[in-house]
Amino acid sequence: METYDTKSCNDLAKLHYRPIDAALRWCGLIAHEMKILQAAGESQYPPLGSFPQWPCLRTNIERIIDAIETGELPHGRDGKTVIPGDHVAVTRRTIRHSDLKAWMAKHHPDQKPKFLFDDIERTAHPAINADSFRALQADRDALKARIEKAEEWAKVAIAEKKEWIAERSELVARLGAAEPLSTRERNSLHRIIGGLLELVKNPRDGRSDDAAVIRELVENYSDKEGISARKLQEVFPVARRLLSAD
Structure with missing residues (x-):
């Protein structure tokens, strides 16, 4: 009633x-x-x-x-x-x-x-006056909406950061438990780094993703030990995760 x-x-x-x-x-x-x-x-x-x-x-x-x-x-x-x-x-x-x-x-x-x-x-x-008051209310409501949106973004960012920290800790633990690299494995990684340096020194269109970079490295350096499609597909994701975790 x-x-x-x-x-x-x-x-x-x-x-x-x-x-x-x-x-x-x-x-x-x-x-x-x-x-x-x-x-x-x-x-x-x-x-x-x-x-x-x-x-x-x-x-x-x-x-x-x-x-x-x-x-x-x-x-x-x-x-x-x-x-x-x-x-x-x-x-x-x-x-x-x-x-x-x-x-x-x-x-x-x-x-x-x-x-x-x-x-x-x-x-x-x-x-x-009344019009000014209504305008202030509208500004307040808009600001409130922006704050709520920022809070949601912050929650997502914090959750992602926690995931990165957990992944980094896991990778560090794996590295700590892993056996030292052999001379052969270390040289393979050095060759991959060298090949990437040559690509950086000679930029060109078409290197938009990992697949394109891997394809060009294999085309140019397939005769070098450690530079193969399979090896690069293993190394690149690990390298990216470590870089993001840091």
Whole structure:
């Protein structure tokens, strides 16, 4: 069963406000709304000296009225916006909620009254508006995805490193247990190294894999002891594993 969402609306907000309605909400005096409106009657202001404990009430009414009269703040008549320059009786002046919020954000960015701004907007830096906040969220989500991808890559890299270390240890153990090379075996390896050096000194296209290198070595040095396709196919994989392990 769905429950009532208390965040679906703002119980302090209205579609439009008279200057005094907006000012008393701006000051956080909604609990005293009835008393303030009764004191003001049909006037735009409460009587002078009527609420000395709330000096900002009159100041904020004056700010709103001044913004209306200077054209900073769009206004209307009984809730309906009028074109600039259209005369509206002061007792019928109203300001739309969205216009008041935009004016407040632009001209009083340090002020975030609850009836205009939600909790996120009230705690955000004045330079951060709703669009900026959403952009920051998108950047954060993208960064989070990159971090997760990097973590996955790191896991794979660590696993591969562990495999290399294990393989290296195994090869070292084998070498330690193996008998020393004979002169014949050592000379065969030296001949293979010599043949590879000659290939390096004379680079050309076509040596894209082990098979091509083995084929060229056999073609050039098959008369040398130790240089045969079978021998090279044994030596190359071991040499590559040792090189990677180091």
